[in-house]
Amino acid sequence: MGLLSILRRFSITLVATATLLGLTVLAPWGAAPASAATVVTYPAPPGAPTTGQYAVSVGGRSSPVHPTGLGAFTNFSFGGGPVAVTVTTSKDSPTAVLRPRDAAVRVTRLAPRTFRFTIPVPGSYSFEIDPDTDTYPPLFLFANPLEVGAPxxxxxxxxxxxPGVWTVDGAGQIVPGASGPGGTYAVPPGTRLYLAGGAILRGKIRIGADSESGPGADGTAVTGRGIVDSTAVIDHGRPLRINNSTGVTIDGPIFLGQKHWGVVSRRSAQVTLRNIKVINWRDDDGTGTPDGIDVVASRNVEVDGVFVRSYDDGIAIKSSMSDGAWAGSTSQIYVHDSVVFNGRAGNALEIGRETGAPITGVSYENIDVIHKLARSDPYARDAISIFVRDGGDVSDINYRDIRVEECQERYLGFEVTGSGSLTGVDVxxxxxxxxxxxxxxVVAGNPNGLLDDVDFRGLRFNGGSTLITSPSQLAFVTNAYATGVTFGP
Incomplete structure (x- = not known):
């Protein structure tokens, strides 16, 4: 059961119980008056790009819409009750949908090109009027909780x-305006970078040195409701890198990138990525490996309530970079209560492919994969993927309460192609x-790589109506090197 479903059922039960006791309570989620909510919107600063594809009103307040290479987005905060949202589109459609479906939000068409719906709780949502999200890209609604104690x-x-447009200059300083290509701001140890709503920072953010042996920046944070736009940088990507650092919190901002990995934690510990939004697309020439979030050779990392729209991998757990650099063991990674819209080149929820060192204790829980798109060569990527390419051992992996709405490639792939192993996977x-x-x-090993002890429980298809208790119900691909694979209710 998803988080929104739990909240909705809890509120309905609370209302019914209170009514029996003669108490006065608010209506359940989705039915409370929109005026009950406190809404904060963030005007676009002068010179900031906006799009005419969508116009948005939140609780009667205009919320600007910004374009990206993979869809548009609007960003606001609310609390104190549900909030009504009106969206006007440049293209008409008889219907529209708000994802994730688990939110159970009904969209009403008020008039040609005008739609209304009520968001019950803060979260990240995708408003879509065309099943072909390339032809008419979606509108992402980043509905944040209200800030408390903001500087x-x-x-x-x-x-x-x-608020305003800012640029990281060549000396690594944050200066007002949009001049120059944008550089890298290094967050000093023990400090916080706060990006207010309505702020757009052109450049990159670095926590810790980029060299493997360089110093970290412990006890740092990047927070707020602003935007980090690394597409303004010459190489167009890597909006946030966390290197060799301990005790890092990233909470709230939007990160835009192209071509390279997006938000990356390398050889770091006690890292929290909370309520961040990452949109990462291919470079202008069509090249790149634009992942969303990559956790590399790190330990004790929590990824909580994030949104990822990426062309390549969505959220990936690795034990080295693609070239083998930054290698090290990865352990105790908890990804939960998040939304992933995965593109055509990667896997939505991935462990691997870079597995030169051990990876253990990884959990994905309560996640909505709203799309897993395909390229022209389908059946090579997965909504849920473990790919042990190298010599590291991967173990103690858990997937729980995952919902995959649209999948154009393989549903799931657990594969060992290198000399490492994969053991102890619970789905x-x-x-x-x-x-x-x-x-x-796909569940398969190889003569040099063990795959053992994979347990499927409550695996369902057709939106949940078909329970899988035997691999014969699936288009199941396996081999003699995969052992201990079980299915049950």
């Missing part, structure tokens, strides 16, 4: 970036919208 200016431990309460035989499910 209003600089302090000895806070670098405050207020519990995973639901695919499609039919079980439409796409492959």
């Amino acid at each position: 209003t200016g600089n302090t000895p431990t806070t670098r405050y970036v207020g 519990d309460d995973v639901v695919f919208a499609g039919p079980p035989r439409a796409l492959p499910t």
Whole structure:
């Protein structure tokens, strides 16, 4: 059961119980008056790009819409009750959908090109009027919770970036305006970079040195409701790197990138990525490996309530970079309560492919994969993927309460192609919208790489109506090197 479903059922039960006791309570989620909510929108600063594809009103307040290479987005905060949203589109459609479906939000068409719906709780949503999200890209709604205790200016431990367009200059300083290509801002140890709503920072952010042996920046944070736009940088990508650092919190901002990996943690520990939004697309020449979030050779990392729209991998757990650099063991990674819209070149929820060192204790829980798109060579990528390419051992992996809405490639692939191993994988309460035989499910090892002890429980297809208790119900691909694979209710 998804988080929104739990909240909705809880509120309905609370209302019914209170009514029996003669108490006065608010209506359940989705039915409370929109005026009950407190809404904060963030005007676009002068010179900031906006799009005419969508116009958005949140609780009666205009919320600007910004373009990206993979869809448009609007960003606001609210609390104190549900909020009504009106969207006007440049193209008409008889219907529209708000994803994730688990939110159970009904969209009403008020008039040609005008739609309305009510968001019950903060979260990240995708408003779509065309099943072909390339032809008419979606509108992403980043509905943040209200901020508490936000700074209003600089302090000895806070670098405050207020509303407006800012640029990281060649010396690594944040300066007002949009001049120059944008550089890299290094967050000093023990400090916070705060990006206010309505702030757009052209450049990159670095926590810790980029060299493998370089110093980290412990006890740092990047927070707020602003935007980090690394497409303004010459190489167009890597909006945030966390290197060799401990005790890092990233909470709230939007990260835009092209061509390279997006938000990356390398050899770091006690890292929290919360309520961040990552949109990462191919370079202008069509090249690149634009992942969303990559956790590399790190430990004790929590990824909580994030949104990822990426052309390549969505959220990936690795033990080295693609070239083998930054190698090290990865452990205790918890990814939960998040939304992933995965593009054509990668896997939505991935472990691997870079597995030169051990990876253990990884959990994906309560996640909505709203799309897993395909390239022209389908059946090579997965909505849920473990790919042990190298010599590291991968173990103690858990997938729980995962919902995959649209999948154009393989549903799931657990493969060992290198000399490492894959053991101890639990897949519990995973639901695919499609039919079980439409796409492959792959569990396979090789003569040099052990795959053992993979347990499927509550694996369902057709939106949940078809329970899988035997591999014969699937388009199941396996081999003699995969042992201990079980299915059950």
